[in-house]
Amino acid sequence: MPGRSGGAVRVFLAMKARTICSWPGCGQAVFLPDRYCEKHQAMREKQKEEARASRDRFRGSAASRGYDYRWSQFRRRYLREHPVCVMCGRLATEVDHIIPFKGDKAKIFDLDNLQPLCHECHSRKTAKENGGFGNRLTEN
Secondary structure, three states: OHHHHHHHHHHHHHOOOEEEOOOOOOOOEEEOOOOOOHHHHHHHHHHHHHHHHHHHHHHOOOHHHOOOHHHHHHHHHHHHHOOEOOOOOOEOOEEEEOOOOOOOOOOOOOHHHEEEEOHHHHHHHHHHHHOOOOOOOOOO
C-alpha cells in the first residue's frame, strides 16, 4: 500500500496551519510558524537589525563596558567554581555584579560583589533594578 501513505502525506501538507502575514496591511497567507510573507520577512529582519544596531550604539560594545578577554576568562573560571544560581538553584550561566560596577574597572573583579545567577534570574534582577535590557536609566 505504498500509494496510500504518499497520499496521506500530501493531504497532511495541504492541511498545514496558516495565518495572515503580521506586516501591517498585508493580507498574504503564510504557513505557521512563519509570521511574515517572503516580501515582509526580509523587511522585518532589516528592522530588527537596525534596532539592534541602535541599542548597541547607545549601550556601547561589551569590551567598551569592561567585559574584555580578561573578564571572559575570569567569568568562565568563576562559573566553574560557582555553578549554582543563588536565587533559584538552577545551573548558573551569568556572573552578576550585586552592585553594578558602572565602568569602575577596579570593582569588576571584586569577589564580594559577585554572585552566580541563571539567565532568567539575572534578567529579572537587571530589569527590576534599572529597567534592564539596555534601556536608559531614569534619574530620581
